[in-house]
Amino acid sequence: MKELIKYYGEDVTTIVYPFDEKSMEKVAPWKCGTYELGIKENDEFKVLYVGRAGDGSGERGLRDRLEEHLWEKQSGKKFVEITYFSVNCCNDVLEAFNEECKGYHKFKEWMGTAIYNKIHPARPTGTDYPCPVEGCEELD
Numbered sequence: 001m002k003e004l005i006k007y008y009g010e011d012v013t014t015i016v017y018p019f020d021e022k023s024m025e026k027v028a029p030w031k032c033g034t035y036e037l038g039i040k041e042n043d044e045f046k047v048l049y050v051g052r053a054g055d056g057s058g059e060r061g062l063r064d065r066l067e068e069h070l071w072e073k074q075s076g077k078k079f080v081e082i083t084y085f086s087v088n089c090c091n092d093v094l095e096a097f098n099e100e101c102k103g104y105h106k107f108k109e110w111m112g113t114a115i116y117n118k119i120h121p122a123r124p125t126g127t128d129y130p131c132p133v134e135g136c137e138e139l140d
């Protein structure tokens with residue numbers, strides 16, 4: 001079920017899992033981190049959405065967030081074509097925010113308008129963290 005795969009058009013690999021409940025129970029902890037949702041095409045992983053979960057102060061972790069996206073897919077609201085996901089656990093909110101920002105900029109560049117993220121990742125509540133990507137002015 002777990003699969004090592006190359007990112008679309010890149011020489012970088014990642015591990016993806018089928019976008020279903022069983023995989024989420026196994027690999028998505030109730031912890032802070034980032035995730036990618038996408039599809040497999042010609043043995044490459046095309047990322048269509050990048051997100052983060054678990055900002056502390058009672059906010060939910062990766063498992064909860066991914067299950068919510070699965071429910072959105074099953075009810076036909078959103079993410080209907082998603083078939084694979086990846087997870088990346090982080091130590092804290094700042095790390096998750098940095099990872100999410102880097103992913104957002106990278107996949108926007110690779111995928112253009114195909115990516116579902118239409119706006120820049122928000123800063124964690126109550127913080128003033130800058131985007132780690134050089135030259136980014138989207139949070140100003």
Ligand SMILES: [Zn+2]
Nearest residue numbers: 101131133136
């Ligand atoms: Zn940015």
